[in-house]
Amino acid sequence: MSFDAELDAKGLNCPLPILRAKKAIGALTSGQVLKIVATDPGSVKDFEAFCKQTGNELLSSAEAGGAFEFMIKKS
Amino acid sequence: MAKRLSAEERRASIITVAKRLFARTGFHGVSIDDIVSEVGVSPAILYRHFESKEELYQAVLQEFSATRESYIEAVVADDIGFEQVLRGMTTVFVSSITNHPDMLKMEMHSQLDSSASQDFFLNRWKSFTDYIEFSLNELQALGKIKPINAQAAALMYQGIIREVLLLKCMQHSDRLKDIPTALLVDEIITLFMKIVEPTR
Numbered sequence: 001m002s003f004d005a006e007l008d009a010k011g012l013n014c015p016l017p018i019l020r021a022k023k024a025i026g027a028l029t030s031g032q033v034l035k036i037v038a039t040d041p042g043s044v045k046d047f048e049a050f051c052k053q054t055g056n057e058l059l060s061s062a063e064a065g066g067a068f069e070f071m072i073k074k075s
Numbered sequence: 076m077a078k079r080l081s082a083e084e085r086r087a088s089i090i091t092v093a094k095r096l097f098a099r100t101g102f103h104g105v106s107i108d109d110i111v112s113e114v115g116v117s118p119a120i121l122y123r124h125f126e127s128k129e130e131l132y133q134a135v136l137q138e139f140s141a142t143r144e145s146y147i148e149a150v151v152a153d154d155i156g157f158e159q160v161l162r163g164m165t166t167v168f169v170s171s172i173t174n175h176p177d178m179l180k181m182e183m184h185s186q187l188d189s190s191a192s193q194d195f196f197l198n199r200w201k202s203f204t205d206y207i208e209f210s211l212n213e214l215q216a217l218g219k220i221k222p223i224n225a226q227a228a229a230l231m232y233q234g235i236i237r238e239v240l241l242l243k244c245m246q247h248s249d250r251l252k253d254i255p256t257a258l259l260v261d262e263i264i265t266l267f268m269k270i271v272e273p274t275r
Contacts, residue, residue, distance in 0.1 A: 013202040015146040015164065016209055022151065042140075049147040 001060065001071055003035040004028060010039045010067060014046050021047070021072065025056060028074045033059065036070040043068050086124045089114055094135045098177035101184030102132055102192070136195050139178050146202070157210045158268055162261075164206065165236065168199075169260055176244040183245070203236070204229040211271065221272045228270065235263055 007024045009017035017038045024034050036047070044061060047070045051058040059071040080088065092113045096105045107128055111118050125131040149163025172179050182196040204226075211225035242248040243256045251259065 012209075013198065013205045015150040015160070015202065016205050018147060019150055019160070019206075046145065046147060049145060050151065053147060053151050 002033070003071060004032040006035045006037075008037055009043070010037055012038065013040050014042050017043050018046055018050050021050065022054070025054075025072065025074050030074055032074050034072045034074070036072065038068050038070070039066065041068070043070075047072070082124070085116070085120065089116075089121060089124060089131070090134055090138060093131050094138070094177050094181075097132060097135060097184070098180035101181070102128070102188050104184070132192065135181070136192060139175065140195075157214065157271075158264070160206070160210075161267075162264055164203065165260055165264060166257070168203070169236070169240065169256060172240050173244055173256055179240055179244055183241075200233050200237075203233055207232055214271075218274055221274055223271060228267075232267055235267070236260070239263065 005024055005028060007017075007020055009020055012020070017036065017040065021034065021036055024036075028034060040046075044063075047058060047061065050056075051072060055075045057073040057075060059073050060069070061071075062069050089110065093105070093110050096109055096113065099105075105128070107118055107121060110131070111121050114121070121131075125134060146164050146167055149167055150160050152159075155163075181192075185192045185196055207229035208225045211220065211223055211228055214220045215222055215225070239256065239259055242251055243259070
């Protein structure tokens, strides 16, 4: 899947990945996609809740090698 | 004879009792026999649900994580600054402990037990230390605040909040009985913010 910006949030605990993502999405234009990589297991639920609250679309959420990858499309 | 419960209800009742006992005397202070006699079942029934005491302890921690505090609402509001996020996160965290004081008791025991569960509890505090360290370093880099040792500030914050929780949730200190926890925490954040000086 292609993306327009990438955010490395590895090693960070909630709420930092969310705050960084919020900032990164702010710099995108509508329809662009942000890829986020995080290691906090809580980030799975957090990004679901984040997208629900902000109206951005969670395109995918996957685990690979102890890290979690999210693709979020700016609304 | 104990009432017949479904497997799920039985499992939940074992966790509830185990939580109370682990909070009282710590992981090493509780035996499987203590737990089964309190639940009113045979050890065989307990082992049907949990292979070992370790597994049962993990299940108790798991239950706490299921009610894991979500900071989302506290942080997604527009144009929210360091102080507001810190206040929001702290409110969520403090109420999660005042609602589940057994969690704090288990944390205190785990400090002495040197068990793997220490990581579980450390990780909960890491949300604060991470947030404070990163934000203060970022604000300094942007020249918005005067130089400050962000790591020391984060540790200081964690220490104060932990002490408030210990006094209010475990020792029920007389000295602080007239001030509600939320108000006390509010005042402490106000004091903490005074050490974070903006540049003029």
